Amino acid sequence: MEDLAATHFDDIILGTDNTSSILAAALAISGHKVLHLDSQGYYGSIDGTLSFNEFQKFLISPESPPFLNKQIHISPGPDEECNQFPRRFNFDLQPKMIYSVGDVVDYLLACGIAQYIEFKSVKSGMLWTQDGFRQVPCNKSEIFQDEKLNVVEKRKLMKIVEHCTKLLEGEDFDPNQDFKSLLEEKGLPENLQNILFYAILLVDGDTRSITLGEALGKIQKYSSSLGIYKEGSTLLYPMYGAGDISQGFCRVSAVYEGTYVITEELSIFGLLKEDNKIKGIATTLGEFHGNRVLLNSTFANVDESLVAVPQAGITRGVILSRGVFHENDGPVLFSVPPHTFENEFPIYILQLSSNSSTCPEGYSVLHLYTRLSNYDENLHSFQRLIEQFPIEIVFYATYLQQITENSGEAVHIPNPGLGFEVSDHFEAAKKLFREIRGDEPFLPSRPNPEGEEDNF
Amino acid sequence: MHSRKKRTQPPTPEEIAKEKARLQKMQELHTAVFASMEAQDLSTDAFDLTTRAIRTSSDIYTFFNYRRQILLKLFEETPEDQLPALLKKELDLLGGIIKESPKSYTLWFHRQWILQRCKNLTDIMERELKLCEYMLNKDNRNFHCWDYRTWFVKFAGTESLQDELLFTDSMILRDFSNFSAWHYRTKVVKQIYTGEIPDEFVRSELGRLKNAYFTCPMDQSIWNYHRWLLNQKEPIMITGISPREFEETPKCFIIGFSHNIKGINENSIGVSQGWEPLQGTWEPLYTQPFSYIWKFTPSQSAPGDIEFRLSPINTELTDINGHKKLTSLQYKFKKTENKSEFSVEGQEDATFFESELESIDELLRIEEDDRSQAVLRKAQLLETLSFMNSEKGNIDQIIASYQELIRIDYRRAPFYRESLSVYNAIKNKSAESSPIVSRKMLAKILGFIDLNQ
Structure with a gap:
C-alpha cells in the first residue's frame, strides 16, 4: 500500500461496475496509469454476480444507493442446497445481455475478453398472450409457420416487417416519427403490437416515447443478430453470470498495468483537494493521489458537492426455484406486456438454470424486472405473475434499483441500469473516455499482450 | 448467394499482384494439361495433372472429359475388388471441390458419372444425401444441388419418398422463398401419388400455401406451387366449339x-347426334401430336343437336405433362332457326378452386400494395372456374382483374392484354381486332374468330 500511496495516478476509479471497468480498460490501454478500487469483496459493484451467501449479505446490509427497499419474501429452509453449497449459485444484481452481433461483441473480441468469457444463447420472443407464455413469431419463416396467428394477422405483421426492411435499406423516413402511431396507422392490432414492442424491441417503458429511428435501430440489431449462434436467438448471456463482463474488463485493465484494490477493508473518507482542485482520495488504506477521481453511483456520496437527480427506477425480483417456467437448453427471456397483471410497464423475466452455470441442476434462478411505477404495486404484479406458474419457490427477494443522474466536483460514472443491454455501458464509458482522451481510439483492436494464442 | 452485396472497394496493389501470380500459375497448369491431352497421355502422371487442374478450374469441362478418358483406362486396369476404393477416392476429391465451387455444372455432372459406375448404391446413399443437405444448408437455393438430389433419388431409388417429402418440408419451413424446394416437392409428390393426388393432401398443402401467401403475397415460388397443385385437380375440358x-x-x-x-380419337371423345353416335375423324391443328385446337370432321352430315363427351375409359388422351384427368361435363351444340347455340351441362367438382378464390379475395380485401401476384392467380382461378361451369367463374371479374393487372404491373401489360382481349371477346361474343398469339388463348374464343387469318 505504501507503493500505491507514493504513486501518482492519472485516474482513480471507484467502483468496478461495467461502465467503470470498461472505462478503466480503455484508459489503461490508452496509456493512463489507472487505480481501480472497490470496497465490496467482489468485482462488479452494482453489476456484480454474487454467490448465495454474498447475495444474502447484500440483501440484509444497510440500504445504500442505488439499491433500496430490499426485502426477503421467502427464505430457504435450513437444509437447502444453497445453504450448503452457496458458491454453486450465481445471482446477478442486474442481469445483462448482449446482442450476438454488434459493437459489444466487436469490443469483446478486440480486447481479447472473448477468451475469458463463455456465452449462452438466450431464447427470447416468449410473450405472455391470452394462451399464457408462448413463442411468438419474430421473422418471416416463424410468421409463416405460426399456428396461433390467423392469416390476416400474418399479413399485417409482415407488412410492418417489410416496411421496416425498406426503411432500413435506405428509403427516406422521418426518424422522429412516433413508431406506435405508425403501427396504428397500418392497422396493427394490439396483440401484434405487443409482439413488436415486447418480444422484438424489448421496450422497457412507455411505447409512446419510441421513435421510428429508435425502433429501426433495435430492429436492425435484432435482425443482424438473429440465428447467428442458435436458431431463433438474438441475445447472449455470460456463463456464471453477467458479472464476468466487468471482471473481464478489469483483467484487461490490469494487463495494461491498471492497479486493483478490491477489499472490504477499504472505505473512503473523502476527496483530497489542493487549491480547490481534486488531488486524490483519503481512505482507510491511506491516501491515493491522482489527477482525476471518478465515482460510480455506490461511491457518489464521497463527493460532498454531489447533486443527485432521480431519473427512474427498476423494481427487481430474484427467485430461486425448483423447476422452471419453460424447459429449454439455455437462458430464456420472457416478456409480459403492460396491464396483464396490473403492471403499468412490461415485466421481463430472465430464466437461468444449470446450463448457464447459474445454479445446480434441478434449480432455476428467475430475474424479474420492471420499470418502477409504484414499488408495492410492482411487487403485487410480480406476485400475480408468479402464481401463474407451478414453480416451487425456495427463495424470493425484491429490491428497488434507483437510477440517478449524479454530478459534482468529481467525475460521476453514470449507471445506465434501465435496459438489459451491455452496450449502454459501452456508450456511457465511451462518452467519458471522449471527455478525457478526446478522439483517441476507444478500445482499439490490439494484439493480446498476454501472448495467449488467438483462436479467432 | 442471394442478396449479398458485391465488394465495392477496388483491390489493393498487393491483391492485384497476388491475383496476377495466381493467374500466371493457372495458365501454366492449363498449358500443361492441354499439352498432355494433345499427346494422348493417359498415364497416372497425366491423371495427377488433371487432379490439380480440376481443383483450380472446376468449370472447364475439357479437363473433366480428359480425366474421364484416363479414368476409363484406370477402371479397365484395376482389379474388381479395388474399384470401390478408386471410386470412393474420386468422390472424396469431388466432395472437397464441390464445397469450394458449389455451382459448377461440370463438377456435379462428373459426380453423376462416377456414381453411375458405383455398384453398391445403398452404401453411398446416406453419404450423397448428407452432402446435399450440407450444401443446401449453406445455400438453400443452389439449384445444382437440388437437381443433383432429384437425379440421385430417382437414380438410386430411395425407399422412403416420405423422407424426401419431409426434407422439402424442412427446407420450405426454413425459407419458403425457394423455387427449387417447391419444385423438388412437385417431383416427390408425383412419385408418391402416381395416380390422382388425394384431396386430403391437396387440402393440407393449400392450408400451408395460404399461410405463405398471406405472409409474402409477392413471392412467386408459392404461387407457382399453388398453380401446379391445382392444375393436378383441373380436368381437361373443352373451352370452345365452332362449327x-x-x-x-x-x-x-x-x-x-x-x-x-394428344391422343384424341373416337375412343376418347364420344360425339353423338341425338341418341346416335356420330362417327368422324380427329386431327390436331397447328401443332402435333399435342395441340390445344382440334378439328373434328363427321363422316356423315350432322343436321341435329350434337353432343361431345370426354370418355374416361379406353382413352389415350393426355396432356403434354402426362395429365389425364378428364372433365365429366357435356358440351352441346344446338341448332335453332338461323343460329347455333352451345351449352355446357353437368357440374364439375370445383370445391378447391372456389375455396381458393375465396381465400385470395380475403387477401385482396386487406392488401393494398402487394397485389399483382394474387390478382393474377385470382384471374386464373376465375378462368378455370368459368370453364368448369361454376357460377363463380364470373367473366366480368376476370376482365376487372386483368384491367387491374395492366394498371399495377405495367411491365407485363402486353401479357395481360392478351388475356383481357380474350375475355372481352368471350363477354361480347365477338373478337377484338388485337391479335391473339397463343394457341391456348385462341382455343377459348374459337367461335368468334376466323381461323384462316
Whole structure:
C-alpha cells in the first residue's frame, strides 16, 4: 500500500461496475496509469454476480444507493442446497445481455475478453398472450409457420416487417416519427403490437416515447443478430453470470498495468483537494493521489458537492426455484406486456438454470424486472405473475434499483441500469473516455499482450 | 448467394499482384494439361495433372472429359475388388471441390458419372444425401444441388419418398422463398401419388400455401406451387366449339381444349347426334401430336343437336405433362332457326378452386400494395372456374382483374392484354381486332374468330 500511496495516478476509479471497468480498460490501454478500487469483496459493484451467501449479505446490509427497499419474501429452509453449497449459485444484481452481433461483441473480441468469457444463447420472443407464455413469431419463416396467428394477422405483421426492411435499406423516413402511431396507422392490432414492442424491441417503458429511428435501430440489431449462434436467438448471456463482463474488463485493465484494490477493508473518507482542485482520495488504506477521481453511483456520496437527480427506477425480483417456467437448453427471456397483471410497464423475466452455470441442476434462478411505477404495486404484479406458474419457490427477494443522474466536483460514472443491454455501458464509458482522451481510439483492436494464442 | 452485396472497394496493389501470380500459375497448369491431352497421355502422371487442374478450374469441362478418358483406362486396369476404393477416392476429391465451387455444372455432372459406375448404391446413399443437405444448408437455393438430389433419388431409388417429402418440408419451413424446394416437392409428390393426388393432401398443402401467401403475397415460388397443385385437380375440358364450312350443315367442328393434348380419337371423345353416335375423324391443328385446337370432321352430315363427351375409359388422351384427368361435363351444340347455340351441362367438382378464390379475395380485401401476384392467380382461378361451369367463374371479374393487372404491373401489360382481349371477346361474343398469339388463348374464343387469318 505504501507503493500505491507514493504513486501518482492519472485516474482513480471507484467502483468496478461495467461502465467503470470498461472505462478503466480503455484508459489503461490508452496509456493512463489507472487505480481501480472497490470496497465490496467482489468485482462488479452494482453489476456484480454474487454467490448465495454474498447475495444474502447484500440483501440484509444497510440500504445504500442505488439499491433500496430490499426485502426477503421467502427464505430457504435450513437444509437447502444453497445453504450448503452457496458458491454453486450465481445471482446477478442486474442481469445483462448482449446482442450476438454488434459493437459489444466487436469490443469483446478486440480486447481479447472473448477468451475469458463463455456465452449462452438466450431464447427470447416468449410473450405472455391470452394462451399464457408462448413463442411468438419474430421473422418471416416463424410468421409463416405460426399456428396461433390467423392469416390476416400474418399479413399485417409482415407488412410492418417489410416496411421496416425498406426503411432500413435506405428509403427516406422521418426518424422522429412516433413508431406506435405508425403501427396504428397500418392497422396493427394490439396483440401484434405487443409482439413488436415486447418480444422484438424489448421496450422497457412507455411505447409512446419510441421513435421510428429508435425502433429501426433495435430492429436492425435484432435482425443482424438473429440465428447467428442458435436458431431463433438474438441475445447472449455470460456463463456464471453477467458479472464476468466487468471482471473481464478489469483483467484487461490490469494487463495494461491498471492497479486493483478490491477489499472490504477499504472505505473512503473523502476527496483530497489542493487549491480547490481534486488531488486524490483519503481512505482507510491511506491516501491515493491522482489527477482525476471518478465515482460510480455506490461511491457518489464521497463527493460532498454531489447533486443527485432521480431519473427512474427498476423494481427487481430474484427467485430461486425448483423447476422452471419453460424447459429449454439455455437462458430464456420472457416478456409480459403492460396491464396483464396490473403492471403499468412490461415485466421481463430472465430464466437461468444449470446450463448457464447459474445454479445446480434441478434449480432455476428467475430475474424479474420492471420499470418502477409504484414499488408495492410492482411487487403485487410480480406476485400475480408468479402464481401463474407451478414453480416451487425456495427463495424470493425484491429490491428497488434507483437510477440517478449524479454530478459534482468529481467525475460521476453514470449507471445506465434501465435496459438489459451491455452496450449502454459501452456508450456511457465511451462518452467519458471522449471527455478525457478526446478522439483517441476507444478500445482499439490490439494484439493480446498476454501472448495467449488467438483462436479467432 | 442471394442478396449479398458485391465488394465495392477496388483491390489493393498487393491483391492485384497476388491475383496476377495466381493467374500466371493457372495458365501454366492449363498449358500443361492441354499439352498432355494433345499427346494422348493417359498415364497416372497425366491423371495427377488433371487432379490439380480440376481443383483450380472446376468449370472447364475439357479437363473433366480428359480425366474421364484416363479414368476409363484406370477402371479397365484395376482389379474388381479395388474399384470401390478408386471410386470412393474420386468422390472424396469431388466432395472437397464441390464445397469450394458449389455451382459448377461440370463438377456435379462428373459426380453423376462416377456414381453411375458405383455398384453398391445403398452404401453411398446416406453419404450423397448428407452432402446435399450440407450444401443446401449453406445455400438453400443452389439449384445444382437440388437437381443433383432429384437425379440421385430417382437414380438410386430411395425407399422412403416420405423422407424426401419431409426434407422439402424442412427446407420450405426454413425459407419458403425457394423455387427449387417447391419444385423438388412437385417431383416427390408425383412419385408418391402416381395416380390422382388425394384431396386430403391437396387440402393440407393449400392450408400451408395460404399461410405463405398471406405472409409474402409477392413471392412467386408459392404461387407457382399453388398453380401446379391445382392444375393436378383441373380436368381437361373443352373451352370452345365452332362449327365450320357450312353448307346445309357444318362440315366440320373446330374444338378448343383447356390443355395441350394428344391422343384424341373416337375412343376418347364420344360425339353423338341425338341418341346416335356420330362417327368422324380427329386431327390436331397447328401443332402435333399435342395441340390445344382440334378439328373434328363427321363422316356423315350432322343436321341435329350434337353432343361431345370426354370418355374416361379406353382413352389415350393426355396432356403434354402426362395429365389425364378428364372433365365429366357435356358440351352441346344446338341448332335453332338461323343460329347455333352451345351449352355446357353437368357440374364439375370445383370445391378447391372456389375455396381458393375465396381465400385470395380475403387477401385482396386487406392488401393494398402487394397485389399483382394474387390478382393474377385470382384471374386464373376465375378462368378455370368459368370453364368448369361454376357460377363463380364470373367473366366480368376476370376482365376487372386483368384491367387491374395492366394498371399495377405495367411491365407485363402486353401479357395481360392478351388475356383481357380474350375475355372481352368471350363477354361480347365477338373478337377484338388485337391479335391473339397463343394457341391456348385462341382455343377459348374459337367461335368468334376466323381461323384462316
